[in-house]
Amino acid sequence: VAGRARCSCFPGFSLMTDGWMCEVDECVTGAHSCKPSQRCVNTVGSFVCELQVTCPAGYQLRNSLCEIDECTMRTHNCGMGLVCENTVGSFLCNPKQKCISGFTQDSHGNCIINECSSLTEPCSSGFNCINTVGSYTCQKKIVMCSHGYHASPDGAKCVTDECQMGTHRCGVGQICHNLPGSYRCDCQTGYQYNALRKVCTVNECWRYSGRLCAQKCENTPGSYRCSCTAGFSLAFDGKNCETNECDQNPCSQECANIYGSYQCYCRPGYYLKDDGHTIDECSQSIGNLCAFQCV
Template identity: 85%
Template sequence: MPRSRHATDTQQKRLAHATHAVCCSCCALGLRARSEGWGCDVHQYLGYPCGHVFLTCWHQLMGILFISNNNKHGGDHAAILCPAENGPCSQQCTAVAGRTRCSCFPGFSLMTDGRMCEDVDECATNTHSCRPSEQCVNTVGSFICELQVTCPAGFQLRNSVCKDIDECVLQTHNCGMGFVCENTAGSFLCNPKHKCISGFTQDSHGNCIDINECSSLSEPCGSGFNCINTVGSYTCQQKIIMCNPGYHVSPDGAMCVDTDECQMGTHRCGVGQICHNLPGTYRCDCQTGYQYDALRKVCSDVNECWRYPGRLCAQTCENTPGSYHCSCTAGFSLAFDGKNCEDVNECDKNPCGQECANIYSSYQCYCRQGYYLKEDGHTCEDIDECSQSIGNLCTFKCVNVAGSYQCACPANGYVMSANGRTCKDIDECTTAAHNCSYGQTCYNLQGGFRCLSFACPHNYKKVSDIRCERISCPSNSLDCQNSPVRITYYQLSFQTNIIIPAQIFRIGPSPAYSGDHIVIGIIKGNEEGYFSTRKLNSFTGAVYLQRQVREPKDFLIDVEMKLLREGLGTSYGAQLLYVRTLFVMPPQNQKKFL
C-alpha cells in the first residue's frame, strides 16, 4: 500500500532508526577500508548517501548527530555533520571569495537559513519518473515507484492483493428472512430455506409460485403445437392448419409445404413425358428429342436427320428414339465430336504383306521388286523370273531366289561375265590349262577343249596343219586315182537341242566356174544317221544335222565332194570333227547361238 503524505509517529521513528543504521554501517565500512589500506574510490559503487558517509569516515572526520527539526516528515532524522570540511553547512561547504557557501546533495534542497538541507518531495513536485500505471512514493533523498492495484467490485486490497469480501460474514447482503446467504467470489447468493415441488419456484418472500413453462422454456413444444400452461406443468396442443390444393402440412404440423407430385407419382403426365414440379402444381414436358402431338396428346420422336438434313452429320445420320447418331462409311471413323468423319489409316494395322499406302477412305498394298501382289490384294508372292521371263535373262541357267534371280554357268569350262548374265568360255588352250601331249594339238571348244592329232593317209603329204594333198598316183593304180585330191580337216561345234534341220557345213570348189557340177556325200561316220547332205546349187553342197542331239556327243565324219568340170571328174575330201558344247538351252534361246 502506498504510504500517506503524513506518516504516523511510529513510522517516523522507524525511518529515523533506519537512517541511523545506514549511516553507522556505511561509516564503519569507511573506517575499515582506511585501516585495511583500501582506496577511497570504492564509495562510487555504494550510492547515495552511503557513499558519502563512507568517504567521510574514510578521512576519519565524520561525526554523526541526531538532531530534531521540523522537517516535512514531522519527526527526527539523522543529520550528517562535518565540522572539519563542511564548516557551518549540514551537507556540503565550499569557499567562494573568502566566504562560506553551503550546498546540498542530490534529492535535497537548501533551507532558508542557508545552512540546513531538507528532502525534496519528487512526487509532489512531479519530478519523478514513474509510469502512469505506477504510484510515486517519496523517500529521503529519492523516491520509489509502486504498481497501482485496482480491485473489482466485491474485492478489497489487502497487502497489495485483491481478496474477496465475504458479504455474508460482514452482513452486507440483502437476503430476506426466508433465505440463507451464501458467499461467492465477488458476490453472494440468497438460497431459500426450504424447496418447492417441481413446477414451482420461490419468490422473494419464500412463497412457492407456479412456473410458466411456456414463457420460461425456449421450446417447450414442437413447431406444430401450441403451449398451454397449467398449475405446476404445461400441455402441448397440436395446431390445426388448412392448406391449399397442391400443398400439405409439414411433418411437424407447423406450416404448409409444396406437394411434389412428380416425386410422389400423383401427376398425370403421359408416357415419354417429363414431370416438372412447380409451387402448388406441376408441368408435363416432352423429353429432349420429342415434340408434343396435340392431336394424339402424346410426345412423338423428332427425326432430326429429316428436320436438319446435311447439318448434323458429316456423312450418315441415323435417327434414334429421342436423338440421332452419326456414322461414317467404310474407311472412315467417327471423330471425337461425334459428327465429323476422319480418314482411317488402315496401314497402322499392317494389313499388307509388304508395303502399304494409305489413300483417302481406303488403302493399297504394294509389293517390293521381285514380288507380285496376289489376287487377295494383300499377300506378296515371289516372281519366278526364270520360268516367266520372256526375254533372255541368262545364257546358261537361271536360278530363282526370293525377290530376284541369279544366273549360273556350267561347273566346268565357263566363268560368269561381268554383266552377271552371260557365260564366258575359258580358253584352256591359251591359258595352258589343257593336258594335250606334245604330238597333239589343243583345240578350244565351248566349255572345254580337245586334243586332236591327224596324219595324212598313205600316198598323201601334209601341206599344212589341217590339209593333206595326194601324191601322184601310179598309172596302174585305179584306187589312188579315185581317191580325193585334197583332204582338209575341220573342227566344228554346235549346240545340243539345236533346231533341226540345221545347216552346219558348206563345201564347194574355189574358184567356181560356169558349168561346174558337184556331187556330195558322207562316206564314213554317219552310221546313226544324224547327218545328211544337200546340193544347194551346181557348185555348192551342204551338210545338215537332221536328227536332234539330246546329249553332248562327239562325231567324226568324212564328207566327199566330187567336181565334174569340162567332162573331167575330181574328188575332194573333208573330215569333219563335230564336238558338242555344254549349252543346253530352252528352244526360245537356241537361235541366238546358231
C-alpha cells in the first residue's frame, strides 16, 4: 500500500497477527485430523476441530450456537405496519416501507403493483376491481335493492320492479315476469293463450294431465279431445282406448271396430257367409257360377 509494505502468504499458509510472518494453515492444506462431522478452525501454530451445528426450523446459528428466530417462529409482538427483524438473542420491529402510488403492500411488507389503481378502467361497468398477487380480478357488484326494485343487468343501479309494485297489467291466469325496464305476462301452468294472445284460457290437457284421456289429449277451444295411438281406437266413453282388431285384417273386405270386438261387412253387391268373415260367392252369383249347385 502507499507508504508501507503489505505481506501475503503462499497457498496453504495464513498471515499471522504480526502482519509479516506466515504459518501453515492446516485447514486449507488438509493436514488437520478433524472428522467429517467437524469443522476445522485454524489457530496460531495449530488448529481446532469444532462440531458442525445444524439448527432446526425457527432457529439461527450464531457463534456455533442455535438461537431462536422470533420472526420465523412468530413469537414476536410486532404490530400492524411493522416488520420483524431477528437480532442476537432478540428481535427488532421496524416500520414497513411506504409504497408509492399505484402499488400496494403485501403481508410481508413488499410493494407490489396495484393494477386496480394504476390501470384506467381495468374492469367494465358493474364490476369491482380486486387486486391480487401479480394480477387482478373483476368481481360483479352486488346492489341491494328495496322492495319493488331490482338490480339492473349491469348491477350498477336499482330499477323499478313492476311485478312487485303491482303496476303491471297482467290479467287473471297470468304471471308477471320482470324485464329490464319493463315486464312480460305469461300464462300460468295449465293455461295457454287464445288465438289473439290476449287472454289465457284453461288447457285441460295440461291442467289435468293423465286424468282426462287414457292415451292422448288434444286441447281444443274451450274444451279438449281424446285420441289413441296406432292400433287402438277410442271407446264409446270418449276417454279410454281399446284394441283395434281391424288392424289385423280379419275380414275379407270391410271391417268395423266396435267396443271390445269388431264386425265384418261387404261392399255393395256382396254377401257374407255364415262365419261372418268371408264372401258368399254363391249367393252373389246365382246361376252364373255353377250349372247345377253352388257350394
